[in-house]
Amino acid sequence: MGLLSLGTPLSWDEAKPLADLIRERGIDQLLKIWEKAKNKERDILLWGDEIEYLVVSYDEDVKDALLSLRQAEILKDLAHDEELRKAGGCVPSLQEINPKAGQRVPTFHAEYGRFMLEATPGAPYGGTLKDLLTVEPDMRKRRVIAKQHMAKNETPITMTSFPRLGVPGIFTNPYYPPHGPIARSIFVPDEIINPHIRFPTLTANIRSRRGSKVCINMPVYYDEKTPRPFHDPTVLYDLSDYPEDDDVRKGAAKEGHVYMDAMGFGMGSCCLQITFQTKNIGEARTLYDQLCPLGPIMLALSAASPIFKGYLTDVDCRWNVISRAVDDRTDEERGLKPLKDNKYVIPKSRYDSVSTYISQDPAFRSEYNDVDVHQNLVLKQKLLDGGMDELLARHFAHLFIRDPLVIFSESVKNFNIGQNDNFENIQSTNWQHMRFKPPPSAEDAIGWRVEFRSMEVQLTDFENAAFSIFIVLLTRTILSYGLNFYIPISKVNENMETAHLRNSVLSERFYFRKQVFPPRHSNRSSKGTVSPNSGQSIPNTPKVLELGPVDEEYCLMTIDEIMNGQPIPDGFPGLISLIESYLNSVNVDVETRCELARYLDLIRKRSKGTWETAATWIRNFVRNHPKYEKNSQVNSQVNYDLIKAAETLGNGNGKGTELWKGLFEQR
Numbered sequence: 089m090g091l092l093s094l095g096t097p098l099s100w101d102e103a104k105p106l107a108d109l110i111r112e113r114g115i116d117q118l119l120k121i122w123e124k125a126k127n128k129e130r131d132i133l134l135w136g137d138e139i140e141y142l143v144v145s146y147d148e149d150v151k152d153a154l155l156s157l158r159q160a161e162i163l164k165d166l167a168h169d170e171e172l173r174k175a176g177g178c179v180p181s182l183q184e185i186n187p188k189a190g191q192r193v194p195t196f197h198a199e200y201g202r203f204m205l206e207a208t209p210g211a212p213y214g215g216t217l218k219d220l221l222t223v224e225p226d227m228r229k230r231r232v233i234a235k236q237h238m239a240k241n242e243t244p245i246t247m248t249s250f251p252r253l254g255v256p257g258i259f260t261n262p263y264y265p266p267h268g269p270i271a272r273s274i275f276v277p278d279e280i281i282n283p284h285i286r287f288p289t290l291t292a293n294i295r296s297r298r299g300s301k302v303c304i305n306m307p308v309y310y311d312e313k314t315p316r317p318f319h320d321p322t323v324l325y326d327l328s329d330y331p332e333d334d335d336v337r338k339g340a341a342k343e344g345h346v347y348m349d350a351m352g353f354g355m356g357s358c359c360l361q362i363t364f365q366t367k368n369i370g371e372a373r374t375l376y377d378q379l380c381p382l383g384p385i386m387l388a389l390s391a392a393s394p395i396f397k398g399y400l401t402d403v404d405c406r407w408n409v410i411s412r413a414v415d416d417r418t419d420e421e422r423g424l425k426p427l428k429d430n431k432y433v434i435p436k437s438r439y440d441s442v443s444t445y446i447s448q449d450p451a452f453r454s455e456y457n458d459v460d461v462h463q464n465l466v467l468k469q470k471l472l473d474g475g476m477d478e479l480l481a482r483h484f485a486h487l488f489i490r491d492p493l494v495i496f497s498e499s500v501k502n503f504n505i506g507q508n509d510n511f512e513n514i515q516s517t518n519w520q521h522m523r524f525k526p527p528p529s530a531e532d533a534i535g536w537r538v539e540f541r542s543m544e545v546q547l548t549d550f551e552n553a554a555f556s557i558f559i560v561l562l563t564r565t566i567l568s569y570g571l572n573f574y575i576p577i578s579k580v581n582e583n584m585e586t587a588h589l590r591n592s593v594l595s596e597r598f599y600f601r602k603q604v605f606p607p608r609h610s611n612r613s614s615k616g617t618v619s620p621n622s623g624q625s626i627p628n629t630p631k632v633l634e635l636g637p638v639d640e641e642y643c644l645m646t647i648d649e650i651m652n653g654q655p656i657p658d659g660f661p662g663l664i665s666l667i668e669s670y671l672n673s674v675n676v677d678v679e680t681r682c683e684l685a686r687y688l689d690l691i692r693k694r695s696k697g698t699w700e701t702a703a704t705w706i707r708n709f710v711r712n713h714p715k716y717e718k719n720s721q722v723n724s725q726v727n728y729d730l731i732k733a734a735e736t737l738g739n740g741n742g743k744g745t746e747l748w749k750g751l752f753e754q755r
């Protein structure tokens with residue numbers, strides 16, 4: 089999480105009347121930054137990943153795997169690690185793997201779940217291809233260092249969602265009973281929330297603003313012995329401690345679904361995010377738009393979370409769980425009651441797919457912004473008056489329809505237009521699948537950045553590195569060839585839903601653009617007309633810009649087709665060929681090229697189905713476990729073995745074993 093202001097947080101009732109003030113100040117801060125930084129030019133690419141970990145605590149006496157709630161102690165220990173600071177964070181064995189690995193001190197951060205850690209490379213990676221080879225060693229180093237600061241029975245794992253979060257009984261160490269005053273959840277205790285005051289306040293204020301608990305229903309995966317119809321048996325209908333206990337009596341839990349009722353079910357899951365700095369604001373806007381259609385594709389390809397609250401579900405991804413877990417919209421805003429106290433009916437949660445493109449590229453057509461978005465028109469006018477263009481003003485005016493959820497009284501008293509706290513208050517609680525990050529302040533050395541946010545964290549650092557490197561290479565390829573991936577944003581939104589379906593990576597088709605090359609007369613880079621395979625001119629490159637109907641620009645493709653291509657000469661060449669073509673066009677030594685090929689190969693094989701997604705691997709692991717009762721339920725014995733297996737894979741020890749085969753060996 090970016091911003092952890094300290095101070096006295098306001099309850100929702102206290103915060104509500106200040107919402108307009110915070111928004112207005114936020115826009116003032118943004119305008120100041122934009123004014124100063126809009127002409128910033130920098131030529132270096134800097135980028136970095138964020139990896140989130142679950143901290144698991146084993147109880148070997150009863151063979152159970154629980155969530156450890158020792159985040160604060162572990163982070164404290166990490167911060168005080170003299171050796172780490174002196175030695176530049178270098179672990180000797182990893183120094184041998186890659187001498188460069190020692191040069192960055194990883195940074196560890198707190199996250200929403202008190203059982204989570206986040207680690208970043210500390211200093212961002214540079215723009216050379218050789219630098220890409222330091223990514224996997226850096227990730228491995230972070231895992232080793234994290235483990236060194238945990239208790240003997242604890243371990244970090246990179247699993248997107250903890251299978252037994254919220255089951256009846258014990259799933260944390262130490263145990264706390266559920267149903268606390270903050271989340272008021274039937275299933276999870278408030279003690280799973282990071283105790284830093286920002287997080288409980290965020291949780292309580294989302295619930296208060298909404299007027300009920302958040303409501304998450306994920307379809308159950310019907311197995312041989314799953315009762316039909318399925319009614320989630322863990323839901324308690326007789327509680328009467330809080331008004332929110334009525335939620336389930338009013339039908340919050342849907343038949344056929346696993347029901348969840350707290351922010352922790354979503355924000356307690358782990359992801360892999362990539363942030364990169366661009367040359368200037370224009371390049372950032374280009375990459376924001378161009379990567380936007382890739383969000384759902386990469387979500388499907390990285391799918392890693394088939395289990396929620398102890399049940400196999402019929403989805404493979406976490407995204408919609410988080411979306412609903414932080415959905416602060418009132419009944420009016422969700423269209424359930426006529427508008428009275430609220431301004432808009434809002435179709436999406438604050439955590440959802442992107443609704444509006446922002447680039448001024450010639451390739452952009454206004455028809456691509458085909459989703460109507462509410463905008464804060466007063467603040468939009470302020471941005472326009474300040475000189476901002478319509479597209480960018482629309483983007484921010486859309487983010488600024490949301491209320492600030494956590495306000496610290498100190499920050500209300502001490503307003504400073506030269507800072508970004510009020511801006512970030514709204515910006516960082518709009519969790520869309522891309523984030524456009526302005527420089528932190530007008531004076532800052534940090535430039536315009538774009539964050540790619542949809543991917544699920546992978547069980548191994550080989551995969552985490554492969555996904556990160558793929559995205560970075562794709563950005564280079566897009567910029568070098570001037571590629572155009574635009575499809576109407578409504579189709580990106582549809583793809584996001586499709587991505588959730590079980591095994592969507594192999595069984596679904598996604599909207600994707602057919603012709604991605606710029607027209608030949610365009611004054612962009614001419615390199616884009618080289619065929620990846622033959623070095624010849626790509627036959628379907630249009631000679632002139634002919635704008636046909638938008639609907640004819642895209643079609644449905646499988647992920648295999650998107651990544652590995654359709655038959656030449658007329659078919660889509662595939663993103664991997666395009667990246668390879670880019671690599672052929674730049675100076676890269678053989679060793680680097682071979683190493684990069686390993687990572688691209690993962691993407692290739694995952695797309696073809698040669699290698700499994702973690703979601704499929706986890707689902708099959710459960711279904712093939714002798715202690716699984718074929719009733720969709722993931723009991724503690726199955727969970728223990730699954731977590732142990734994930735740990736083994738994460739530590740890289742699974743290579744050559746049966747485990748590794750499932751994930752990585754050709755079938």
Ligand code: ADP
Binds near residue numbers: 213363534537
């Ligand atoms: P947030 O949680 O707000 O998304 P983090 O600070 O956790 O942000 O992670 C940001 C990522 O961006 C890290 O991997 C970091 O290495 C990387 N990063 C930091 N500074 C820059 C920069 N100037 N340009 C690009 N990436 C950066």
Ligand code: MG
Binds near residue numbers: 089138206
């Ligand atoms: Mg994070």
Ligand code: MG
Binds near residue numbers: 138197
């Ligand atoms: Mg972060």
Ligand code: MG
Binds near residue numbers: 089090091
């Ligand atoms: Mg963050």
Ligand code: MG
Binds near residue numbers: 138361539
């Ligand atoms: Mg981030």
Ligand code: MG
Binds near residue numbers: 408440441
């Ligand atoms: Mg949605």
